[in-house]
Amino acid sequence: MLNRMIPVIAIAVLFIAGCDKSATDTSKNVTKARADASQDVDEAMQDARETEHKADEKVADAQQAYAKTDATARAKLTKAESEAMITKAHADFKVSMAAAEGRNKIEVEKCGASEGVDKKACLSTADATFTADKASITANRDAVLVKAEHHG
Numbered sequence: 001m002l003n004r005m006i007p008v009i010a011i012a013v014l015f016i017a018g019c020d021k022s023a024t025d026t027s028k029n030v031t032k033a034r035a036d037a038s039q040d041v042d043e044a045m046q047d048a049r050e051t052e053h054k055a056d057e058k059v060a061d062a063q064q065a066y067a068k069t070d071a072t073a074r075a076k077l078t079k080a081e082s083e084a085m086i087t088k089a090h091a092d093f094k095v096s097m098a099a100a101e102g103r104n105k106i107e108v109e110k111c112g113a114s115e116g117v118d119k120k121a122c123l124s125t126a127d128a129t130f131t132a133d134k135a136s137i138t139a140n141r142d143a144v145l146v147k148a149e150h151h152g
Contacts, residue, residue, distance in 0.1 A: 026113040033109040037102020044098035048091035055084035078151060085148035093141040100133040 062080035065073045104126060111122035 023113060026109065029109040029112055030106060033102070033105040037099070037105055040098045040102055041095065044095040048095050051091040052088055055087040059084050082148045082151040085144060085151060089141045089144035089148065092144075093137060096137040096140070097134070100130060100137060103133070104130040 058080045059077075062073070062077040065076055067073070107126035107129065108123065111119055111126060114122050
């Protein structure tokens, strides 16, 4: 009886070893996707900070000019504020998109652990979530752009 169990045990050990490798590979891929996403978001945030700093400097310059003159400075300030709103909207859009792309990469990598219909459903869900995130991010940016256009 023990002789009959040896091949069954050997096959089970091979099967489990194969699963562990797949899970390990998936885990490594998810970890890498997380690291890549984090780096992309950090870079986008740094770019956004620099862009926002420049925009804030323009607003500060315009505010100083406004204090010296009336109507001309007011128009300059309003224009600078509007441009700053637009610049910040685009910078925030880049950061939000980088974060959404990072989240999507992680979810896609997690789907690597599945097979067949489960994998297809997982990828479909990840794609739908990413599409919804992009739509929301775009709508937020566009709302700020409209506000900037009507500023003043």
